[in-house]
Amino acid sequence: xxxxxxxxxxxxxGVKVRGVRSNDGKAFYLLKIFGFFPTLESSIPxxxxxxxxxxxKITQVRELSDLVQDLVTLIKARTSCNVKTGAALDWVxxxxxDNSGTHGYKCYTTGEKTYPKPVYACGFSYEDRVEIAIxxxxxxxxxxxxxxxxxxxxxxxLEMAIKKGVSGHPNGSPGFGLYGxxxxxxxxxxxxxxxxxxxGIEVRGGSKPLLFSxxxxxxxxVSFSLNKSxxxxxxxxxxxxTAEYFDGLPTDNLWQ
Amino acid sequence: xxxxxxxxxxxxxVLNIKLSDYGASLGPRVTGEEIKNLVLQELAxxxxxxxxxxxxxxxxxxxxxxxxxxxxxxxxxxKRFFEVVKLKISETDDxxxxxxxxxxxxxxxxxxVRKD
Numbered sequence: 465x466x467x468x469x470x471x472x473x474x475x476x477x478g479v480k481v482r483g484v485r486s487n488d489g490k491a492f493y494l495l496k497i498f499g500f501f502p503t504l505e506s507s508i509p510x511x512x513x514x515x516x517x518x519x520x521k522i523t524q525v526r527e528l529s530d531l532v533q534d535l536v537t538l539i540k541a542r543t544s545c546n547v548k549t550g551a552a553l554d555w556v557x558x559x560x561x562d563n564s565g566t567h568g569y570k571c572y573t574t575g576e577k578t579y580p581k582p583v584y585a586c587g588f589s590y591e592d593r594v595e596i597a598i599x600x601x602x603x604x605x606x607x608x609x610x611x612x613x614x615x616x617x618x619x620x621x622l623e624m625a626i627k628k629g630v631s632g633h634p635n636g637s638p639g640f641g642l643y644g645x646x647x648x649x650x651x652x653x654x655x656x657x658x659x660x661x662x663x664g665i666e667v668r669g670g671s672k673p674l675l676f677s678x679x680x681x682x683x684x685x686v687s688f689s690l691n692k693s694x695x696x697x698x699x700x701x702x703x704x705x706t707a708e709y710f711d712g713l714p715t716d717n718l719w720q
Numbered sequence: 721x722x723x724x725x726x727x728x729x730x731x732x733x734v735l736n737i738k739l740s741d742y743g744a745s746l747g748p749r750v751t752g753e754e755i756k757n758l759v760l761q762e763l764a765x766x767x768x769x770x771x772x773x774x775x776x777x778x779x780x781x782x783x784x785x786x787x788x789x790x791x792x793x794x795x796x797x798x799k800r801f802f803e804v805v806k807l808k809i810s811e812t813d814d815x816x817x818x819x820x821x822x823x824x825x826x827x828x829x830x831x832x833v834r835k836d
Contacts, residue, residue, distance in 0.1 A: 525751060530743075548817075
């Protein structure tokens with residue numbers, strides 16, 4: 465099943481595949497570029513391959529929850545990460561998968577239970593690191609952001625996408641997904657890559673986001689690498705100053 | 721009677737919604753909208769309803785989901801939202817994280833109300 469998923473993925477990427485092999489030049493190269501490399505990499509020990517979540521194809525909204533659960537369960541088992549790291553991974557996966565499902569195609573109409581374009585994801589963990597890759601073959605970040613910022617250029621779109629509060633969704637969505645993921649990686653000693661519309665951006669701690677030319681394919685691919693023992697101040701990353709919340713609103717009885 | 725599992729067995733005047741019935745990790749915003757529409761339908765039938773959202777068993781929620789459910793409900797209901805909605809959020813893996821996401825979503829809904 466895993467191999468057939470890989471084949472589907474490659475065919476959708478326009479790569480001709482007779483059989484997926486670890487030395488399959490262009491196919492392997494492309495998968496690796498996008499982070500979808502775990503069980504193809506011949507140098508990875510068998511025990512780790514067995515504990516990786518191979519590329520999964522998601523077409524139903526409901527399947528996302530199962531995928532997140534499988535990935536986080538694997539990662540927790542493999543890395544013994546603490547509860548807060550597990551919760552952080554859970555959150556970032558729900559954000560990125562929702563992004564792929566929502567922005568992967570022009571599916572801003574709501575109420576749909578099936579994604580117009582499938583979403584792919586896989587997870588991999590070793591030593592003290594966790595790696596996740598998520599991709600779709602939809603409209604890409606540039607087209608998505610043009611809805612909100614009509615004049616935006618491709619490279620500018622990638623830089624904007626990792627800023628807080630930037631969203632291509634027309635209803636005023638928070639715009640936390642790519643920002644939150646990039647901040648998690650940056651502050652947690654990891655890395656975060658986005659490839660979209662033929663360009664890419666890399667985020668790492670201690671340096672400015674780096675733009676580069678990517679693979680000319682449609683869709684958006686993200687991959688991130690996290691440290692298993694990270695402690696990330698979510699309030700600092702995602703929240704506004706407490707004083708700004710609910711100014712003048714009666715919130716005393718909201719929380720139980 | 722044909723009724724949805726999440727709203728069966730409620731006390732009179734109370735709508736209990738256990739979010740984990742919709743998935744352990746709630747990312748898709750369409751699911752948030754689905755639950756929001758359910759709440760609005762029930763409120764249309766009985767405007768005096770108290771609505772309890774139970775986060776027990778929930779592993780995570782995305783900001784998009786939270787915005788479609790809590791942000792949009794607070795936008796539509798205005799101050800009434802804070803009078804009738806209760807959030808039981810203490811039993812999640814990381815209550816502070818969940819609270820941050822929900823609080824931000826609700827405050828964005830409130831922002832929209834202020835701008836309008």
